[in-house]
Amino acid sequence: MYRRTAQLPLHGGQAPPWLFQRMTRLAGAISQMVVIEFGPAELIRRLADPWWFQAFGCVLGFDWHSSGLTTVTCGALRQAYLHIGPEMGIHVAGGKGGTSRQTPIQIENIAARAGLPDAARRLIYASKMAAKVDSAAVQDGYDLYHHSFFFDNAMDWCVVQQGMNEKNKYARRYHWLGEKVEDFVCEPHAAIAAEAPADRQWMLNFVAAESGPAREATVEVTRIDPARILKEIPKTDEPDLFLPRHHPVLAGDVNRRQLEKIARTIDENPPRTFEQLLGLSGVGAATLRSLALLADLVYGRPVSRRDPATFSYAHGGKDGHPFPVDRATYDRNIGLLEEMVQKARLEAAEKDNALKRLQRFAMLVPIR
Numbered sequence: 285m286y287r288r289t290a291q292l293p294l295h296g297g298q299a300p301p302w303l304f305q306r307m308t309r310l311a312g313a314i315s316q317m318v319v320i321e322f323g324p325a326e327l328i329r330r331l332a333d334p335w336w337f338q339a340f341g342c343v344l345g346f347d348w349h350s351s352g353l354t355t356v357t358c359g360a361l362r363q364a365y366l367h368i369g370p371e372m373g374i375h376v377a378g379g380k381g382g383t384s385r386q387t388p389i390q391i392e393n394i395a396a397r398a399g400l401p402d403a404a405r406r407l408i409y410a411s412k413m414a415a416k417v418d419s420a421a422v423q424d425g426y427d428l429y430h431h432s433f434f435f436d437n438a439m440d441w442c443v444v445q446q447g448m449n450e451k452n453k454y455a456r457r458y459h460w461l462g463e464k465v466e467d468f469v470c471e472p473h474a475a476i477a478a479e480a481p482a483d484r485q486w487m488l489n490f491v492a493a494e495s496g497p498a499r500e501a502t503v504e505v506t507r508i509d510p511a512r513i514l515k516e517i518p519k520t521d522e523p524d525l526f527l528p529r530h531h532p533v534l535a536g537d538v539n540r541r542q543l544e545k546i547a548r549t550i551d552e553n554p555p556r557t558f559e560q561l562l563g564l565s566g567v568g569a570a571t572l573r574s575l576a577l578l579a580d581l582v583y584g585r586p587v588s589r590r591d592p593a594t595f596s597y598a599h600g601g602k603d604g605h606p607f608p609v610d611r612a613t614y615d616r617n618i619g620l621l622e623e624m625v626q627k628a629r630l631e632a633a634e635k636d637n638a639l640k641r642l643q644r645f646a647m648l649v650p651i652r
Contacts, residue, residue: 299345299356302611304363307344307356309618312364312372314340316625319373324436325463327374331434332442332461334477334594354446354457355380358432370398377433378411384431384445387411391433403439410460413468414443416562418458420569421469421490422592424482425449426456435462442474454478456593469499469559478593488576490558492588499558501579502572506555508582510547546571 299307318327330336341353344360358379365376375398377390388408395404411433419428426447435441443460461474469491490499546566555561562572580586 299352303345304356304360306611306615306618307360308363308367309622310344311340311357311360312368313618313622313625314343315361315364315372315374316368317628320625320628324373325438325440328434328436328440328442329461329463331444332459332464332474334457334459334475337444337457337459338477354444354455355430358430358444361434362432374434374436377435378431380430384415384429387431387433391435398437400437400439407433407435407439407441410441410462410465410468411443413559413563414458414460414472415445417468417472417491418445418447420567420572421562422458423486423488423569423573424456424591424593425451425486426482467559469557469562470496473592473594476593478591482591482593484589484591487589487591488573489588489590489592490562490572490576492590492592494590495588497583497585498576498579498587501583501585502575503555503558503561505575505578505582506547506550506561510544510551546574 315327318330330340337357338353341357344357358376362376362379365372365374375391375394377394378384378387388411391407391411392404395401395407411431414433415428415431424447426449428445428447431443431445433441433443439462441462444457445460446455446457448455457477459474459476460472464474465472471493472491489495490502549566550561550564553564555564561567576587
């Protein structure tokens with residue numbers, strides 16, 4: 285499968301308030317124009333495209349490697365949505381850090397206001413599974429700290445979330461597109477924008493197509509009596525999980541206490557599929573690494589180590605590169621786009637009124 289990648293080294297700095305205010309207005313105007321011209325589903329598709337998203341962020345005022353392109357672009361879309369509301373054409377939930385944990389309740393509240401209470405459960409599940417996959421099932425060295433969820437009234441959705449590697453200070457952005465997700469735990473991503481391949485020694489990719497047998501074996505391991513599993517692992521105080529530099533797998537390479545705790549939990553709630561296993565509370569990266577080791581040892585089915593990762597300037601960049609933001613041009617373009625949005629809405633309303641007048645006229649004309 286052909287995969288596209290983007291290099292994302294980060295530079296410091298924050299978007300100043302005067303620029304973020306403009307970003308919010310411009311993000312809202314561009315979003316409305318796309319929705320008016322092509323419909324909400326098309327905007328969802330574009331946000332799920334890493335190249336379009338990167339260009340979108342650059343147009344708002346980032347250069348190609350600005351710190352915060354992902355988080356601030358999503359933040360600008362969120363703020364635009366809070367100001368514009370349903371007129372924006374799509375709904376926006378989630379954000380950075382603690383805000384990301386509010387995504388489920390935000391989706392529920394938005395769905396209730398939009399008259400889509402039955403859709404909330406499915407959308408919340410999609411949001412949670414996307415976050416769980418990229419924080420536990422894809423172990424590539426990047427810890428998630430941002431999660432944004434976009435959806436429309438037809439339940440089209442996409443996820444844009446980002447992780448940070450504390451060692452190399454690079455970011456990795458994960459894109460999901462609902463209409464392309466046939467299986468949450470088998471090649472579910474629309475794309476992943478990354479700086480470089482992950483360290484294969486520590487890489488575990490449970491959602492790779494070739495990890496299918498390993499996923500099945502991992503579930504099989506959970507069906508073994510926990511006492512029998514733990515009996516095979518000598519007690520140790522070593523906290524390391526697994527995959528050391530030495531080739532032999534030693535007792536110290538498994539966190540026995542963590543494995544014992546989760547084994548009891550899983551035994552009380554036996555999953556039938558890997559997706560159900562992943563969805564269990566408490567099953568995270570550490571648990572899956574331990575289960576992957578056991579699945580490999582017992583069934584000889586290792587997890588894939590394949591890395592799943594697969595610009596433009598319009599107004600300058602917030603860091604002054606490739607040139608400082610031109611405020612006058614920025615404001616003029618915002619005004620132009622907002623005027624176009626208003627004109628498009630008026631034209632649509634006028635067309636609707638014309639059709640209604642034609643309908644009334646037709647009702648008055650007798651049929652001969």
